[in-house]
Amino acid sequence: MACIEARGLRKAFGKTVALDGVNLRVEEGRILGLIGPNGAGKTTALNAILGLTPYQGNLRVLGRDPWSERDRLMLDVCFIADVAVLPRWMRVSQALDYVEGVHPRFDRAKAEGFLEKTDILRTSKIRELSKGMVTQLHLALVMAIDARLLVLDEPTLGLDILYRKQFYDSLLNDYYDRTRTIVVTTHQVDDIQNVLTDLMFINHGRIVLDCSMEEFESRYVEVTVHPQQVAAARALMPIHERQVLGRSILLFDLKSDPKSDPRSDLKSDHIERQQLAMLGDVRTPSIADLFVAMLGTQGNKPVDNSGQAQGVPQ
Amino acid sequence: MNTQVNAVPESPLGSQTAPAVMSQTRPLYWSIRRELWENRSIYIAPLALAAVYLFGFLISLFWVPRSMRGMGAHGTLPPVNVLAMPYSHAAMLILLISFLVGIFYSLDALHSERRDRSILFWKSLPVSDLTTVLSKASIPLVVLPLIAFAITVALQLIMLLLNAAVRLVSGAGTAMPWAPPLFEMELVTLYGTAVLALWHAPIYCWFLLVSGWARRATFLWAVLPPLAVAAVEYVAFRTSYVGSLLHDRLGGFTAAAFDLKDKNGVPIDAHFIPLAQLAPGRFLSSPSLWLGLVFAAIFLVAAVRLRRYQGPI
Numbered sequence: 001m002a003c004i005e006a007r008g009l010r011k012a013f014g015k016t017v018a019l020d021g022v023n024l025r026v027e028e029g030r031i032l033g034l035i036g037p038n039g040a041g042k043t044t045a046l047n048a049i050l051g052l053t054p055y056q057g058n059l060r061v062l063g064r065d066p067w068s069e070r071d072r073l074m075l076d077v078c079f080i081a082d083v084a085v086l087p088r089w090m091r092v093s094q095a096l097d098y099v100e101g102v103h104p105r106f107d108r109a110k111a112e113g114f115l116e117k118t119d120i121l122r123t124s125k126i127r128e129l130s131k132g133m134v135t136q137l138h139l140a141l142v143m144a145i146d147a148r149l150l151v152l153d154e155p156t157l158g159l160d161i162l163y164r165k166q167f168y169d170s171l172l173n174d175y176y177d178r179t180r181t182i183v184v185t186t187h188q189v190d191d192i193q194n195v196l197t198d199l200m201f202i203n204h205g206r207i208v209l210d211c212s213m214e215e216f217e218s219r220y221v222e223v224t225v226h227p228q229q230v231a232a233a234r235a236l237m238p239i240h241e242r243q244v245l246g247r248s249i250l251l252f253d254l255k256s257d258p259k260s261d262p263r264s265d266l267k268s269d270h271i272e273r274q275q276l277a278m279l280g281d282v283r284t285p286s287i288a289d290l291f292v293a294m295l296g297t298q299g300n301k302p303v304d305n306s307g308q309a310q311g312v313p314q
Numbered sequence: 315m316n317t318q319v320n321a322v323p324e325s326p327l328g329s330q331t332a333p334a335v336m337s338q339t340r341p342l343y344w345s346i347r348r349e350l351w352e353n354r355s356i357y358i359a360p361l362a363l364a365a366v367y368l369f370g371f372l373i374s375l376f377w378v379p380r381s382m383r384g385m386g387a388h389g390t391l392p393p394v395n396v397l398a399m400p401y402s403h404a405a406m407l408i409l410l411i412s413f414l415v416g417i418f419y420s421l422d423a424l425h426s427e428r429r430d431r432s433i434l435f436w437k438s439l440p441v442s443d444l445t446t447v448l449s450k451a452s453i454p455l456v457v458l459p460l461i462a463f464a465i466t467v468a469l470q471l472i473m474l475l476l477n478a479a480v481r482l483v484s485g486a487g488t489a490m491p492w493a494p495p496l497f498e499m500e501l502v503t504l505y506g507t508a509v510l511a512l513w514h515a516p517i518y519c520w521f522l523l524v525s526g527w528a529r530r531a532t533f534l535w536a537v538l539p540p541l542a543v544a545a546v547e548y549v550a551f552r553t554s555y556v557g558s559l560l561h562d563r564l565g566g567f568t569a570a571a572f573d574l575k576d577k578n579g580v581p582i583d584a585h586f587i588p589l590a591q592l593a594p595g596r597f598l599s600s601p602s603l604w605l606g607l608v609f610a611a612i613f614l615v616a617a618v619r620l621r622r623y624q625g626p627i
Contacts, residue, residue, distance in 0.1 A: 087427075
């Protein structure tokens with residue numbers, strides 16, 4: 001069973017369309033990064049998944065309708081919707097007591113164990129904690145809940161790099177067990193490149209890229225082209241080109257791996273990895289590079305839903 | 315739905331077999347406790363008032379016995395309503411402050427969680443909107459009356475003991491009547507507290523609904539529209555049905571729940587209401603009470619529905 005399944009998910013605020021017919025399917029055990037520019041519809045999509053906002057279209061999360069069954073869904077779903085939503089008047093011990101009181105799957109010993117590794121005192125009020133500590137506390141509460149889906153919406157916004165690294169490290173080491181599903185949105189995409197198993201780009205309320213990280217690595221290639229090879233490289237139709245320190249960096253979409261494609265007549269369409277290696281230094285692009293390539297050049301124009309980048313810079 | 319196999323070895327076996335559904339009362343119980351953690355004024359305000367009142371009463375004890383002695387010397391016995399006065403004033407003040415605390419609590423209850431964005435945390439837990447709204451409504455309707463009654467009883471008992479002690483020490487003696495029939499007063503206080511909570515239920519529930527709806531200025535949104543309707547009615551038709559309805563909702567419980575005249579037709583003194591003057595039958599059969607409760611229920615249902623749609627403001 002898919003953990004999240006959406007078909008034709010729509011949501012409009014007045015004349016602003018936040019979600020424009022989103023189709024997505026997230027299998028259990030995946031770590032999905034949902035990446036998009038501000039106002040792309042990320043938070044709206046997550047709010048619909050969490051039962052925080054009504055929507056049109058078809059959406060099932062763990063087999064339930066989130067809008068009508070939010071309280072029951074929350075037995076199996078956890079979320080950190082934003083940094084610093086923990087009530088500031090509460091004491092750390094009260095937060096532990098309360099979650100233990102209302103959540104049957106909360107393992108208090110586990111949460112206490114996570115807190116042992118931090119400087120957070122049980123008697124502190126949340127208003128007295130630093131932003132990083134509040135996030136640590138929230139993560140400790142959430143990781144001690146035996147949930148099947150964890151949704152993180154900008155969980156590390158405003159945190160320094162040490163807290164951010166620690167956040168994703170503990171998520172991977174102490175929580176993720178290959179049966180749980182994690183969906184995360186963030187603008188700090190470099191933090192999560194090695195965390196994700198799947199990647200989605202969303203723009204103007206539509207999914208514009210949906211691939212696994214294996215696919216991402218085999219499909220997209222970035223080449224720092226030797227100066228004398230620039231014309232030859234451009235002839236291979238890169239999807240993006242940028243200049244760094246006087247050198248051209250071209251991003252190519254290999255579409256599919258020729259080695260795994262048995263149909264030989266399609267081979268001529270493919271750019272071979274070896275072909276690119278002769279033009280310059282080849283590496284896997286960062287998610288941020290692909291994001292800029294696919295969304296940065298298109299301004300505010302909507303793109304089509306095929307998952308292919310359209311805009312080739314001239 | 316398949317049960318998930320937890321791959322973390324150190325996790326206790328119990329967590330995998332934990333019941334998916336808890337009894338409905340447990341989240342309600344913890345939600346009410348949470349309200350008491352957040353709003354400590356619910357018990358601190360009446361306690362502080364009781365302490366201040368007790369302090370004043372203590373000072374009064376040093377000159378009241380002398381005046382009582384003077385009264386006794388002239389052969390006039392203090393009437394029961396005079397004896398009851400400090401005790402009933404204590405009860406009235408504590409009921410008044412718990413009314414005020416209840417009003418301000420209700421105005422803030424569904425607003426502060428949106429203002430400080432913590433609604434996103436509360437909604438991430440398996441607690442339904444119904445449970446949350448009921449836990450918040452139970453504060454002015456159940457918890458505050460119980461606290462007010464308990465504090466009143468404790469305060470009046472301490473007053474009685476202090477009074478007795480001062481009399482014994484000062485030699486004023488206890489030969490002549492010096493204290494009201496406190497047990498009877500407590501029963502009347504209990505009745506009055508329950509009557510007040512039921513009578514004011516639509517006010518609290520209306521304020522709760524406004525606190526869940528208004529983005530700011532909850533007090534104005536709660537108070538001005540009913541007043542505006544009353545004013546328009548008066549200006550347009552020179553009638554004041556709405557105005558008298560509002561007035562009745564605030565103070566009409568006395569006429570509904572008590573016989574304000576004794577069997578001889580003499581108006582009773584509110585400082586001491588004998589048990590015989592209670593009219594629970596009439597109160598429970600008054601249409602005004604039930605109409606009010608119907609409105610309270612409508613406001614609560616609306617607040618529950620509304621909370622589903624609400625997020626941070």
